Amino acid sequence: MRAPGWQAFLRKEFREILHTWRLWVMPGILLFLGLSTPILTKLTPQIIKATANKTPGLVLHFPPPVARDAYLQFVGNLEQLVIIALVIVTSAAIASERRSGTAVLVLTKPLSRTGFVMVKALSQLVLLGAATLLGTLVCLGVTVAIFRSTADTGHLLAAVGAWFVFAAMMTLLTLFLSATLEGQAPAGGAGIAVWAAFLVVAAFPLIRDHSPAGLTTASDAILRGQHTALLWPIVSSLALAGLSLAGAVWTFARKEL
Amino acid sequence: MTETASATTVHGAPSPPAIEIRGLSKLYGAQRALDGVDLTVAEGSIFGFLGPNGAGKTTTLRILTGLARPSAGQARILGYDVSTAAHQVRSLIGFLPDVPGFYNWMTAAELLRFSGELFGLSAPVLAERVEALLDLAGLRGVTTKIGGYSRGMRQRLGVAQALINAPRLLLLDEPTSALDPLGRRELLEMIASLAGRTTVFFSTHILADVERVCDSVAILDRGRVVVQAAIDQLKQRHGGAHRLVVEVDDTARLARALAVAPWYVGHRQEGRDVVIEVTDVDQAALGLPGLIATNGLALRRLEPQEVSLEEVFVDLVGGEQ
Numbered sequence: 001m002r003a004p005g006w007q008a009f010l011r012k013e014f015r016e017i018l019h020t021w022r023l024w025v026m027p028g029i030l031l032f033l034g035l036s037t038p039i040l041t042k043l044t045p046q047i048i049k050a051t052a053n054k055t056p057g058l059v060l061h062f063p064p065p066v067a068r069d070a071y072l073q074f075v076g077n078l079e080q081l082v083i084i085a086l087v088i089v090t091s092a093a094i095a096s097e098r099r100s101g102t103a104v105l106v107l108t109k110p111l112s113r114t115g116f117v118m119v120k121a122l123s124q125l126v127l128l129g130a131a132t133l134l135g136t137l138v139c140l141g142v143t144v145a146i147f148r149s150t151a152d153t154g155h156l157l158a159a160v161g162a163w164f165v166f167a168a169m170m171t172l173l174t175l176f177l178s179a180t181l182e183g184q185a186p187a188g189g190a191g192i193a194v195w196a197a198f199l200v201v202a203a204f205p206l207i208r209d210h211s212p213a214g215l216t217t218a219s220d221a222i223l224r225g226q227h228t229a230l231l232w233p234i235v236s237s238l239a240l241a242g243l244s245l246a247g248a249v250w251t252f253a254r255k256e257l
Numbered sequence: 258m259t260e261t262a263s264a265t266t267v268h269g270a271p272s273p274p275a276i277e278i279r280g281l282s283k284l285y286g287a288q289r290a291l292d293g294v295d296l297t298v299a300e301g302s303i304f305g306f307l308g309p310n311g312a313g314k315t316t317t318l319r320i321l322t323g324l325a326r327p328s329a330g331q332a333r334i335l336g337y338d339v340s341t342a343a344h345q346v347r348s349l350i351g352f353l354p355d356v357p358g359f360y361n362w363m364t365a366a367e368l369l370r371f372s373g374e375l376f377g378l379s380a381p382v383l384a385e386r387v388e389a390l391l392d393l394a395g396l397r398g399v400t401t402k403i404g405g406y407s408r409g410m411r412q413r414l415g416v417a418q419a420l421i422n423a424p425r426l427l428l429l430d431e432p433t434s435a436l437d438p439l440g441r442r443e444l445l446e447m448i449a450s451l452a453g454r455t456t457v458f459f460s461t462h463i464l465a466d467v468e469r470v471c472d473s474v475a476i477l478d479r480g481r482v483v484v485q486a487a488i489d490q491l492k493q494r495h496g497g498a499h500r501l502v503v504e505v506d507d508t509a510r511l512a513r514a515l516a517v518a519p520w521y522v523g524h525r526q527e528g529r530d531v532v533i534e535v536t537d538v539d540q541a542a543l544g545l546p547g548l549i550a551t552n553g554l555a556l557r558r559l560e561p562q563e564v565s566l567e568e569v570f571v572d573l574v575g576g577e578q
Binding site: 008009012019020103105106108 | 319322323324325326344347348350352354356357358359360362371372374375376377418422
């Protein structure tokens with residue numbers, strides 16, 4: 001009896017990512033966005049002009065697109081599309097193992113429920129981190145190649161960093177919902193509802209500047225060079241992430257399977 | 258490690274039972290799934306846990322494996338309390354749930370290897386066991402992913418994964434319920450082959466399966482253990498030694514002759530056989546040949562009739578269904 005069960009379970013999680021649809025969702029979406037966003041940003045004015053030319057008398061003037069436009073588009077996609085995909089994927093993490101009976105398979109062996117939840121959290125965060133790194137580096141590389149400019153590289157990294165804190169918090173919050181609610185659909189629905197609530201309260205500056213809601217708009221502001229409050233949104237996001245993880249462990253330990 | 262002391266055989270002291278349940282109850286809201294279950298399973302037995310659907314068999318197994326918590330009472334496995342020493346319990350048992358869930362992207366060998374790694378088995382031991390269990394489950398050389406397996410293959414793999422840690426107690430929940438006759442026979446043979454190697458606790462509502470592979474049985478009905486005994490004792494206790502089957506050339510004359518016998522209770526005809534209910538089977542077996550000869554009948558067959566487990570089961574729980 002040498003290796004604790006959680007190490008074997010962690011290896012299983014990573015192998016599962018490579019063998020199933022999980023490989024294609026988050027890494028696939030981020031890779032696609034990293035590749036396509038700079039290209040579309042470059043081509044969008046020409047596409048619109050080509051369409052507008054078919055309308056007699058209509059003349060459109062666009063400023064030539066720059067690297068920052070590509071980064072703004074990329075970060076905008078992270079803030080919307082990728083968060084939704086992230087919530088849907090993470091909502092399956094525990095709920096689907098319970099539904100399929102595989103949680104019973106592993107939890108009647110020497111793997112504690114705490115170990116089960118911690119491994120799920122770790123694997124989800126590693127997958128998110130790797131996919132974010134991949135997408136960002138591809139976006140950066142393609143943008144530099146197309147626009148022949150390294151401007152705003154630091155702003156992009158800072159913006160993605162701020163987004164990553166929010167995304168990690170949403171991952172752990174959704175993991176808590178996956179451990180608590182019965183099934184992936186309720187967990188995913190609740191996760192998207194929480195995210196929507198953050199978007200709504202971000203309209204109120206006092207709440208936005210002192211809560212995770214601040215991170216829903218921070219990346220865009222960073223890229224535009226606008227002042228944005230980061231300290232409390234980051235601190236409160238990390239606190240909520242920690243509480244969500246602790247809640248997931250506590251709830252799952254008491255759950256009857 | 259106070260729990261360890263209570264579980265270990267010390268200086269010839271008897272080892273604890275494989276399963277010991279006292280006053281176990283489980284409530285789901287107002288519904289009582291288990292109602293003061295008492296049960297003892299000796300180590301080394303193949304034990305049938307019999308009961309109609311909804312009797313509480315799966316709930317009992319879920320509590321024993323730590324998947325659910327009891328509302329009251331205590332359950333111990335090999336001396337360890339399942340509520341307070343869950344990790345030790347999980348190290349000692351193998352479990353096959355009623356509908357086993359697998360990672361469908363794995364092959365059988367990969368699943369067995371993964372299961373063994375959860376127990377921290379060393380690589381050489383694991384390699385040896387994986388090969389042996391693939392043989393036992395009839396899955397050696399099957400390279401298909403588990404997602405493509407038949408129900409029978411999944412059940413056999415389920416038993417194999419439950420054996421990867423060479424458990425001292427194997428818990429099987431309705432392992433044959435959804436199998437076709439061939440798959441059922443294969444699985445029962447697999448379970449029977451474990452006799453003497455580990456304790457098997459086998460829940461089912463299929464009486465024939467218990468009769469075929471188990472040496473002891475408990476019958477659960479509406480959350481209560483109605484009876485627990487060795488199967489032979491149970492049959493004895495419930496009328497097995499009180500019937501004789503006789504075949505003679507004239508059953509009508511035999512019926513008239515039987516009426517005067519002091520041990521005679523009643524009889525019924527089953528084809529060419531007459532099944533005679535008696536007060537004392539030994540006395541009847543001695544007196545019946547003389548009675549038949551005196552009445553000029555030709556005796557073709559005389560043997561005691563063993564009661565089936567099904568009759569015992571119906572006797573104990575069927576009338577109240």
